[in-house]
Amino acid sequence: MVLDAAAATLPRKSGSVDRLVRLAETDMAGVNRLITERMQSDVPIIPALAEHLIAAGGKRLRPLLTVAAARLAASDGAGSDNDHCLKLAAAVEFIHTATLLHDDVVDGSALRRGKVAAHLIWGGAQSVLVGDFLFARAFELMVETNSMKALEILARASRVIAEGEVMQLMRSHDLNLSQALYLEIIQAKTAELFAAASEAGAVSAGVDAAKTDALKAYGLQLGLAFQLVDDALDYGGATETLGKNAGDDFREGKATLPLLLAIARSGPREAEFWERAVGRREQTEADFRRARELIIGTGALDATLDLATDYADKAKAALAIFPANDWRGALEDLADFAVSRRA
Numbered sequence: 001m002v003l004d005a006a007a008a009t010l011p012r013k014s015g016s017v018d019r020l021v022r023l024a025e026t027d028m029a030g031v032n033r034l035i036t037e038r039m040q041s042d043v044p045i046i047p048a049l050a051e052h053l054i055a056a057g058g059k060r061l062r063p064l065l066t067v068a069a070a071r072l073a074a075s076d077g078a079g080s081d082n083d084h085c086l087k088l089a090a091a092v093e094f095i096h097t098a099t100l101l102h103d104d105v106v107d108g109s110a111l112r113r114g115k116v117a118a119h120l121i122w123g124g125a126q127s128v129l130v131g132d133f134l135f136a137r138a139f140e141l142m143v144e145t146n147s148m149k150a151l152e153i154l155a156r157a158s159r160v161i162a163e164g165e166v167m168q169l170m171r172s173h174d175l176n177l178s179q180a181l182y183l184e185i186i187q188a189k190t191a192e193l194f195a196a197a198s199e200a201g202a203v204s205a206g207v208d209a210a211k212t213d214a215l216k217a218y219g220l221q222l223g224l225a226f227q228l229v230d231d232a233l234d235y236g237g238a239t240e241t242l243g244k245n246a247g248d249d250f251r252e253g254k255a256t257l258p259l260l261l262a263i264a265r266s267g268p269r270e271a272e273f274w275e276r277a278v279g280r281r282e283q284t285e286a287d288f289r290r291a292r293e294l295i296i297g298t299g300a301l302d303a304t305l306d307l308a309t310d311y312a313d314k315a316k317a318a319l320a321i322f323p324a325n326d327w328r329g330a331l332e333d334l335a336d337f338a339v340s341r342r343a
Helices: 018-023 025-038 045-054 061-074 084-107 118-122 124-144 148-171 179-205 209-233 257-266 268-279 287-297 300-321 326-338
Strands: none
Touching: 018 025, 018 061, 018 326, 025 061, 025 084, 025 124, 045 084, 045 118, 045 124, 061 084, 061 179, 061 209, 061 326, 084 118, 084 124, 084 148, 084 179, 118 124, 124 148, 148 179, 179 209, 179 257, 209 257, 209 300, 209 326, 257 268, 257 287, 257 300, 268 287, 287 300, 300 326
């Protein structure tokens, strides 16, 4: 059920991925062919399990970023308009899918992209190992581009994502987690791959360091905005919007920013409720409704979304180094879309 009170607080910005999808249609058809080809294996469970998640869709935002960064970087004639970005984009999607498979096992998630999580069908061990297979495929694709720089970028991102996952696992139920440390975790866990996807695209076009750094900054800020909005939507979204059950973060006791801010703002009177429902996860069916009311009532949801909007604005500002054209406009639209998603 859509939560009208929460949805009303979401930023009223316009934004769409439609222009970016249209511009990248031919490139993404090539990326999708590579994904289909490279997830094949003589071991039947591997393509079956991988396809379960990959075919579930999503907007393929991270590989889209790789392609768009490459094309924008080359759009003023300073870079090379080659197809190396397609292999890097496919590698980015494989890295992302592998992390999702691993995450769902660690978190015990029931849904992913609106479908039953793979580990509930094939088992946790199989999901982890197929994730490892996809990581290996990603590195094969990177090597084929003959770009040590791109390999360095995506290898670093894979390491940072793993560190972020471990950090989150260690502190995920910590009700005293600071906002600064929370942002450090989501930067590592989510925003790093957005940044690496954009930076790798720029590198594939062969542009100078200033433009490469600008696209990396764009991806980083965009990734932070996306994650913060996802955190907010857990308290104001619908299952079909999220691709998971609304309220899952709360039920799993995850200390996301809306929750942390609400705990800090609701004061001692609610301390026992938060400790019981989140700290010890001794929850009743009414607890999510109460938590949602406190998160909205204390302004924690608005504060989270305001911060997401700030990051989206910084992402757009990072593109100022590039000429105004369709690719830049489409990436600006994407930043607006990040904070305009509705429940």
